[in-house]
Amino acid sequence: MPQVLEFKLPDLGEGLTEAEIVRWLVEVGDVVAIDQPVVEVETAKAMVEVPCPYGGVVTARFGEEGTELPVGSPLLTVAVGSTEGDLPEDLSGKGADGAESSGNVLVGYGTGAPAARRRRVRPEAISAAAAPVAAPAPVPVTAPAPGPVAAPVPDEASGPVAVVSPLVRRLARQHDLDLRQLTGSGRDGLILRADVESAIMAAANGTAVAPSVPVPVSPPASRPAPVSAPVAGERIPLRGVRGAVADKLARSRRDIPDATCWVDADATELMAARAAMNGAGGPSAGPKVSVLALLARICTAALARFPELNSMVDLEAREIVRLPAVHLGFAAQTERGLVVPVVRDAQSRNAESIGAEIGRLTEAARTGTLTPAELTGGTFTLNNYGVFGVDGSTPIINHPEAAMLGVGRIVPKPWVHRGELAVRQVVQLSLTFDHRVCDGGTAGGFLRYVADCVEQPALLLRTL
Structure with a gap:
C-alpha cells in the first residue's frame, strides 16, 4: 500500500545541531532513488549533500534556500510504494525483500550510493500515490508536514514556530512554555532567547505574556545609554x-x-x-x-x-x-x-x-x-x-x-x-x-x- 514518508534533517555528526539549506537538488514531483542526494546544506564545518533513505515521488519540500533548520526538522516528504506504473521498479524504494528505505543512518556524508537520474512524474500520479493514506497535498516550502498517519490537529497547535535556535526551544520546554503564544522580537518575528526569558519572568510574576516587541526607552540624561540598547547599523548574523x-x-x-x-x-x-x-x-x-x-x-x-x-x-x-x-x-x-x-x-x-x-x-x-x-x-x-x-x-x-x-x-x-x-x-x-x-x-x-x-x-x- 502506498505511503507518504517524512524525511527529517539527519544528525550530521561532529556535535552539529543545525544546518542551512544551500541548494535543493530535487523538486516536488521528481522521482528519487534510495540514497539519492536531495539537498545541499551548509553546516558550521562543511558543505554536505544529504541523501534521502526513501525511494519514491517527492510530494513536498520544507525550507527555502537560505533557511537554517535544526536537526530533526522535516526536509521533504516522499510517496513510497506507489501504484504499478507510476514508478520504475529500480526507483520504487523497495528491494528484493520489500524494504522501503536504505536503513542507513546518515551521519555527515550519507551512504555514498550513486545518484540516480531525476525523473518527473505527472501530478495526478502524485495524488494517486498519496490518496490511500490521506497524505497532505504539496504545500509551500515553509509549512511543516504532518506524518502520514497522524490525525489532523488544529492549526494553532501545529503551525510553524518562528524559532531557529535549539537552545531557545530547549529553554521553552524546560519551563513548559508554549512558543506559539509568543511574538518574536527578531527579524520577521523570529523568537529569540530574550523573548523566552521575558515570558518566563512574566509567568513567574503572574502577569500576562505580552508580545516581545522591543520598545525603545530613553535613558536618563545623567546616565549613559545601556549596553543592550539597540544599535543602528547593518546586522550580519554570526552563523555557519x-x-x-x-x-x-x-x-x-x-x-x-x-x-x-x-x-x-x-x-x-x-x-x-x-x-x-x-x-x-x-x-x-x-x-x-x-x-x-x-x-x-x-x-x-x-x-x-x-x-x-x-x-x-x-x-x-x-x-x-x-x-x-x-x-x-x-x-x-x-x-x-x-x-x-x-x-x-x-x-x-x-x-x-x-x-x-x-x-x-x-x-x-x-x-x-x-x-x-x-x-x-x-x-x-x-x-x-x-x-x-x-x-x-x-x-x-x-x-x-x-x-x-x-x-x-x-x-x-x-x-x-x-x-x-x-x-x-x-x-x-x-x-x-x-x-x-x-x-x-x-x-x-x-x-x-x-x-x-x-x-x-x-x-x-x-x-x-
Whole structure:
C-alpha cells in the first residue's frame, strides 16, 4: 500500500545541531532513488549533500534556500510504494525483500550510493500515490508536514514556530512554555532567547505574556545609554562557518592562557633550496614544492624534538595529553570564511607529500567541498598570514590545540650576513603557545629550531 514518508534533517555528526539549506537538488514531483542526494546544506564545518533513505515521488519540500533548520526538522516528504506504473521498479524504494528505505543512518556524508537520474512524474500520479493514506497535498516550502498517519490537529497547535535556535526551544520546554503564544522580537518575528526569558519572568510574576516587541526607552540624561540598547547599523548574523569560528576563537581566548614569542629569520637559503628542488628533474619531476610545504615539514621535525607542543589539556582530568601523531592544520581564507583543513599524519610525510595534500585540501576549501572530517582533529596549526602582505601577528590558538606557528611575508631586508651588511630574504616567525603545557624555554627552543632550519635547511637532513 502506498505511503507518504517524512524525511527529517539527519544528525550530521561532529556535535552539529543545525544546518542551512544551500541548494535543493530535487523538486516536488521528481522521482528519487534510495540514497539519492536531495539537498545541499551548509553546516558550521562543511558543505554536505544529504541523501534521502526513501525511494519514491517527492510530494513536498520544507525550507527555502537560505533557511537554517535544526536537526530533526522535516526536509521533504516522499510517496513510497506507489501504484504499478507510476514508478520504475529500480526507483520504487523497495528491494528484493520489500524494504522501503536504505536503513542507513546518515551521519555527515550519507551512504555514498550513486545518484540516480531525476525523473518527473505527472501530478495526478502524485495524488494517486498519496490518496490511500490521506497524505497532505504539496504545500509551500515553509509549512511543516504532518506524518502520514497522524490525525489532523488544529492549526494553532501545529503551525510553524518562528524559532531557529535549539537552545531557545530547549529553554521553552524546560519551563513548559508554549512558543506559539509568543511574538518574536527578531527579524520577521523570529523568537529569540530574550523573548523566552521575558515570558518566563512574566509567568513567574503572574502577569500576562505580552508580545516581545522591543520598545525603545530613553535613558536618563545623567546616565549613559545601556549596553543592550539597540544599535543602528547593518546586522550580519554570526552563523555557519563564521559563527563557528567566532565561538571557537572566543573559547580559545577564554580557556587558554596563551603567550607569544617571535623571531626574525633569514630565509634566503630556504628559498634557494626550494628553487633547486623545483628545478631538478625538469618537467617530469612532479608538482613543485611550496614554501608552505617546506615550513610544514620543518614544523613536524620541530614537534618531534619538542612534543610538548603537540598536545592538549584535559581540564576535567587536569592532565596534559601528549599526542602520538601530528595532524597538521593550516589556515585557509575562503569566501565562506576562515577554515583550517588538516593534513593527517604529517609526521610520516615528506615535503612533497605534505605539499600535495595541502594542494588538495586548499582546492576543496576553495570550492566548499571540505568534509567535517577534513576540518577536525588537528593537533598543531600553521598560519601563513604573509599571503596578506603583513610581517607579523599574534595568532589565536586553534582550540583545543596547544600551539600555532605564524609566518609573515618573506621580503628583502638589510641583514648582517657573515659580518657584512647585505640584502637578504627575511621572514618573521611567531609562536603562540598554551603556557599550561610548557614554559618559555620549551617554546623558545621550538621556535629557534624552526628559525635555524629556515636559515640552514641542511639541518633537516638529520631527520629525513
